[in-house]
Amino acid sequence: MSSKQGGKLKPLKQPKSGKKEYDEHDMELMQKKKDEEKALKELRAKASQKGSFGGTGLKKSGKK
Template sequence: MSGRAGGKAKPLKAPKKKAVDLDEEDLAYKARLKEEQTKLKEMQQKAAGKGPLVGGGIKKSGKK
């Protein structure tokens, strides 16, 4: 056997991604998504700082 006949085949290169032209509508949509992500992260941080919303859990009566 000569060369790489028995070896591992070399993977093919992926084609390069082409630059996509974005219009104003696409840019506005991406900006809105980014704002929503930042707001969501802020709300998660606020919620994580507080304790449980409902305190006490299951209440049992003293009677048996």
């Protein structure tokens, strides 16, 4: 049995933080952020249904 320690010591685990209490201002910001994300998600879904942008673009003819 050796009294030497080899390698690095593992750091002690930090205690988990408890639930955070939010005031009215924080709740408003969180709600606003959720609304913006929801609107962005809806726009993405709408854009993916349409296909390519504009619908018309450069058309290649079969002739040379």
